[in-house]
Amino acid sequence: MSAIQFRDIEKQFTPESVVVAIDRLEIPAGQFVSLVGPSGCGKSTLLRMVAGVDDPSRGEVTLSDSEHSQCAFVFQDANLIPWRTAQENVRLPLELRGPVTAEQRRTIDQAIEMVGLRKEDFRKFPRMLSGGMRMRVSLARAMVTQPNVLLLDEPFAALDDLLRNQLNEQLLELWYQQNWTSLFVTHNVPEAVFLSQRILVMHARPGRIVADLEVPFEYPRKPLLRNDPDFARFCGEVIAKLAGVTLV
């Protein structure tokens, strides 16, 4: 069953320019899909339309048997509120839904622990946390509402390779446990291949999907997969599609 469906979508910011145009796209429930493409091809716009933050100019994006409220978004910037502690930041989505119950308070602590933060970090303000830790808090904040669709907009782009790999592995583990339908935007092809079951390659002006590739590696995926020649070969395939796209 499809969790997300795009039908004849068009998004324009000005009448002359179409930013994204997608005829038909279906993402089955529980699938991990990555969107790769050049800057300005509308990957983030697509994500924002799924989240309901932006509306398409034409067509519709539907989320089956779920409401937009069950969507969670992880931004490129950790996007934490500076005057709230890590724990208070994670609590925010629940607070906006109503008074936070004792059970929800336990869920908040569990979410923070699941992303690998220690108890002593709970009461720290974002300025006291490293870039990687802030991203973990951001991920915990997305998880706390127990979403069925998780939208990630280049969440690890600003981190160094080592940290990015660690967080990729952790994200994959969480996805494996939680079975979210995940839509992940990235510029990093090995990251997309390591994480996803499916990769959508996009082309700019107007943003459209030019390749829909199935990733041929079994789960659970281990860090060593990155050293596998098949992994490198598949990354090469994706890059070729991307380069073709860029050169067109």
Next chain:
Amino acid sequence: MSEDRFSWRTIVLPLLVLVVTIILWEVIIRVSGLEPYILPGPGEVARTMWQKKEALLGYTLRTGMVAVSGFAISVVLGVVVSLLFSQSAIIRQSGYPYAIFFQTVPIVAVAPLVIAICGYGALSVIVVTTMISLFPIITSTTTGLIAVDRGLLDLFRLNKASRWQILWKLQFPGAIRYLLTGMKTSAGLAVVGAIVGEFFAGHSSGHQGLGYFILVSQNQISTASLFAGTICSTLLGVVVFTSVTVLGRLFLRRWVWEG
């Protein structure tokens, strides 16, 4: 920044400047032989302050009370006006020119008008003080309320936050550090406003502050008392400004982050 940190130099260097200035002042007075009613020496000023210490303390406290009252009204009124301005561009565009009016109207020119309406005494002084210290609160708080981080606004919208929730959980806490900046400017202005107000309205027996004392000293050609009044006014300004800064650091620390 390390320059802002508290260190011995932040105390000792300004004190050194003060001591050198006082010595130079005394030397100039002795060498030139100027009459004390034209320019008294620092010793003469200190003596006058000591002799009139109880009266000066009373004047300073009365001025301090109206300055703080006017300042408190400015903060409350300024925040309410800013909240209104932040809610709609139409309200902001309609009301902002009048906020600028408060900033540009010469307070000396408007004080007699205030007295005509409110009468002589503390009320008029408080009104003048409020008028002069209101504008910085409105401009900085409105700026803070409008300057919302787009990413955080997206986060709130994504979570279906109501306009009320966006205001109280995002805009207002985010504007507190702007408010504090406005409050620091206003604190200094409030003391100026109180003294100017007292020049015009502080003659009634119920309210005689530093402005009144300065006027009386001028009429009596008591230059040493004028210096004493000026020093007390300056100290009062420093105390009000420092109190706002310290209280801000103590109670608003969470919202006034750096970086």
